[in-house]
Amino acid sequence: xxxxxxxxxxxxxxxxxxxxxxxxxxxxxxxxxxxxxxxxxxxxxxxxxxxxxxxxxxxxxxxxxxxxxxxx
Numbered sequence: 001x002x003x004x005x006x007x008x009x010x011x012x013x014x015x016x017x018x019x020x021x022x023x024x025x026x027x028x029x030x031x032x033x034x035x036x037x038x039x040x041x042x043x044x045x046x047x048x049x050x051x052x053x054x055x056x057x058x059x060x061x062x063x064x065x066x067x068x069x070x071x072x
Contacts, residue, residue, distance in 0.1 A: 011041040013056070021056040032062040 013021075021041055027033055039055035 007038075010039060012044060013041060014044045015046070017041065017043050017056055020059055022059050022062070023054055023056060027057060027059070027062050028065070030062075031065055032059075033065050035061045035063050 022030075023043070024034055034057040036057075040058045040061070041056040043054040043056050045052060045054060
């Protein structure tokens with residue numbers, strides 16, 4: 001029988017978050033990408049008639065996006 005390890009709780013922010021974190025879209029705009037698929041924190045937002053959650057990633061752990069290599 002395999003035991004599943006419960007992940008550590010992630011910090012949650014509402015409406016705003018520290019400058020050390022960024023959304024995947026913000027990282028892309030800087031030529032970066034998250035170093036992992038697991039978010040470092042969660043943002044809960046509400047805007048007009050919409051609300052939801054968004055993954056936040058540590059800017060310091062982000063890696064540069066490399067150009068795709070064309071197959072030979």
